[in-house]
Amino acid sequence: MANILAVAESRGGELRKVACEAVTAARAIAGGGEVHALLLGAPGIAGKAAQLGEFGADAVIVTEHAAFALHNPEAASATIAERVKSGGYRAVVLPASAHGKDLAPRVAAKLGVGIAADVTSMRMDGDVLVAAHPVNTGKVIANIRSTANPAVVSVRPGAITPVAAPRAPRIEAGAAAGDPSAARVRCTGVTTGNTARLDLGEAPIIVTGGRGLKAAEHFRLVEDLAAAFGNAAVGATRAVTDDGWRPHSDQIGQTGRLVSPDLYVAVGVSGAIQHLAGMRTSKTIVAINKDKEAPIFKVADYGIVGDAFEVVPRLTEAVKAARAAR
Amino acid sequence: MKIAVCIKRVPDMDVRFKIAASGTAVDEAGLKYDMSDFDGYAAEAALQVNEKGGGGEVTALCLGPDAVQETLRKALSMGIDKAVHLKCDAVPFDGWAIAQALAAQLGGGGYDLILFGRMSIDSSNQSVGPMVAELLGLPCVTAASRLDVSGGTGKAQRELEGASETVEFPLPAVVSIDEGVARPRYPSLKGIMAAKKKPLEVKPAQLGAVTVTVTTMELPPERNAGRIIGEGPDMVPELVRLLQTEAKVL
Numbered sequence: 274m275a276n277i278l279a280v281a282e283s284r285g286g287e288l289r290k291v292a293c294e295a296v297t298a299a300r301a302i303a304g305g306g307e308v309h310a311l312l313l314g315a316p317g318i319a320g321k322a323a324q325l326g327e328f329g330a331d332a333v334i335v336t337e338h339a340a341f342a343l344h345n346p347e348a349a350s351a352t353i354a355e356r357v358k359s360g361g362y363r364a365v366v367l368p369a370s371a372h373g374k375d376l377a378p379r380v381a382a383k384l385g386v387g388i389a390a391d392v393t394s395m396r397m398d399g400d401v402l403v404a405a406h407p408v409n410t411g412k413v414i415a416n417i418r419s420t421a422n423p424a425v426v427s428v429r430p431g432a433i434t435p436v437a438a439p440r441a442p443r444i445e446a447g448a449a450a451g452d453p454s455a456a457r458v459r460c461t462g463v464t465t466g467n468t469a470r471l472d473l474g475e476a477p478i479i480v481t482g483g484r485g486l487k488a489a490e491h492f493r494l495v496e497d498l499a500a501a502f503g504n505a506a507v508g509a510t511r512a513v514t515d516d517g518w519r520p521h522s523d524q525i526g527q528t529g530r531l532v533s534p535d536l537y538v539a540v541g542v543s544g545a546i547q548h549l550a551g552m553r554t555s556k557t558i559v560a561i562n563k564d565k566e567a568p569i570f571k572v573a574d575y576g577i578v579g580d581a582f583e584v585v586p587r588l589t590e591a592v593k594a595a596r597a598a599r
Numbered sequence: 600m601k602i603a604v605c606i607k608r609v610p611d612m613d614v615r616f617k618i619a620a621s622g623t624a625v626d627e628a629g630l631k632y633d634m635s636d637f638d639g640y641a642a643e644a645a646l647q648v649n650e651k652g653g654g655g656e657v658t659a660l661c662l663g664p665d666a667v668q669e670t671l672r673k674a675l676s677m678g679i680d681k682a683v684h685l686k687c688d689a690v691p692f693d694g695w696a697i698a699q700a701l702a703a704q705l706g707g708g709g710y711d712l713i714l715f716g717r718m719s720i721d722s723s724n725q726s727v728g729p730m731v732a733e734l735l736g737l738p739c740v741t742a743a744s745r746l747d748v749s750g751g752t753g754k755a756q757r758e759l760e761g762a763s764e765t766v767e768f769p770l771p772a773v774v775s776i777d778e779g780v781a782r783p784r785y786p787s788l789k790g791i792m793a794a795k796k797k798p799l800e801v802k803p804a805q806l807g808a809v810t811v812t813v814t815t816m817e818l819p820p821e822r823n824a825g826r827i828i829g830e831g832p833d834m835v836p837e838l839v840r841l842l843q844t845e846a847k848v849l
Binding site: 284343344346347370371372374375377378379381382383385386387388389390391403406407408409410411412413414415416417418419420421430457458459460461462463464465471472473474475477478502520521522524527528529535536546547550553554556557558559560565569570571572573574575576577578579580583584587588591592595596 | 610612613615616618625636637692693694695696698720721722723724725726727728729730732733734738739740741742744757758759760761762763764765766767768769772777778779809810811812813814815816817818819822823824825826827828829830831832834835836838839841842843846848849
């Protein structure tokens with residue numbers, strides 16, 4: 274029975290949620306085989322290895338190197354590809370995160386195979402990997418098959434819920450391929466906007482502001498509402514990021530982030546097609562907009578027609594009260 | 600600098616797609632086509648690198664059936680100097696098959712910079728650029744939201760989840776371009792006229808073997824029709840009640 278390799282993403286010495294998702298995804302196609310997680314990082318990352326056993330990793334291969342402190346795509350992809358070859362894995366699973374989407378095609382090319390990219394579900398059908406991948410800005414689902422062996426798969430963040438399958442994994446040290454400090458592409462720094470903020474891809478709730486807020490300083494309303502929920506991230510429309518009110522990394526839409534949180538609150542967002550493409554798969558959508566003809570109301574489960582400057586502060590207070598009463 | 604920019608012709612996304620009778624593709628009837636969004640940013644970035652850096656030559660490449668020549672002419676009308684059409688009946692879904700055809704054309708071309716859009720807006724695999732880089736043995740930066748090139752080196756910024764990172768790399772290199780670098784310019788009338796006389800070379804695409812294919816396409820489940828619960832701030836208590844009891848998200 275062939276084993277599956279899951280690439281466990283870390284940043285700043287911490288495992289990311291997508292690492293657990295990759296292990297769960299690997300477990301789902303491992304059948305009777307083992308799941309091995311590959312964890313790359315700066316010296317000290319080995320301390321995080323045992324956590325991966327909680328989601329079903331039978332073994333964790335840890336490669337520590339100072340040059341893995343920051344994203345090192347050349348050395349990381351080479352190390353992953355070498356491990357896939359030497360370990361004889363049937364498939365390697367990466368997260369379709371910013372770093373995973375950078376690594377997966379490099380790994381696939383080194384292995385000489387195509388990639389099942391950004392999949393939302395997958396399974397083995399005999400000896401073929403079958404998966405679903407949203408195309409055309411999420412308006413169409415492509416059901417794909419990969420006959421590649423080894424198969425390379427990247428899994429959309431948030432699409433697969435990490436499932437506890439605890440075991441005590443074997444921890445093994447693995448060597449890096451080549452000299453990671455000799456890579457040509459060098460990451461020279463990471464700027465974190467606000468470490469306290471939840472990421473759009475991981476937050477169960479997203480509050481998004483649009484041009485209806487009229488000025489950058491009025492994003493305070495959206496920030497306050499997100500803070501009241503306690504587990505919300507703040508997003509923005511393209512109009513808003515184009516105007517420089519918010520960074521491009523906050524943009525939700527066809528050319529920005531594609532999100533599907535449990536709750537999406539759109540404040541002063543008209544609902545342009547390009548924005549809907551990024552959030553229409555959210556489980557519950559709330560819209561607050563002055564214009565009752567705004568297209569956002571066509572997808573909103575709960576719409577309030579009204580002035581955001583009146584409705585949102587009331588909602589913020591009501592959410593605080595509701596959470597305090599729990 | 601000598602720059603190549605690889606572009607893709609894709610359908611306009613502002614439509615309600617239907618699935619073709621074959622079940623494996625979208626129905627093409629009534630669709631309009633244009634350069635993929637991110638490839639437009641890449642084309643603009645190529646032009647700006649040479650405008651800032653003292654000139655050079657930009658070549659646009661596009662793989663697909665004859666219809667892609669219209670997309671290449673658009674690139675030429677933006678100011679790109681020449682075009683190469685890598686001809687095949689249909690664009691494969693598998694980026695590895697595409698990458699081999701592009702690498703066969705780009706290898707030995709003496710390009711200082713090979714640009715791609717971050718991903719094609721239709722198949723959205725985000726794979727071809729880095730695969731071409733691997734085939735050519737070149738350094739690669741994906742999803743650059745800022746790009747500066749001078750003195751044989753490049754600096755780029757990449758957007759991460761809740762953060763951004765800066766990278767440095769030597770040229771020649773492959774870079775895929777995210778939103779944020781530059782909005783594509785609109786072709787001028789003069790540019791459109793000039794494009795008709797610019798060279799457009801047609802060659803057979805040397806596609807690689809395919810391992811990833813689409814078996815069926817389907818439309819995602821429709822959302823329930825939208826519901827407006829009322830007007831004004833007095834609706835807030837009702838909204839909170841629905842979020843707690845019906846949606847169960849609060």
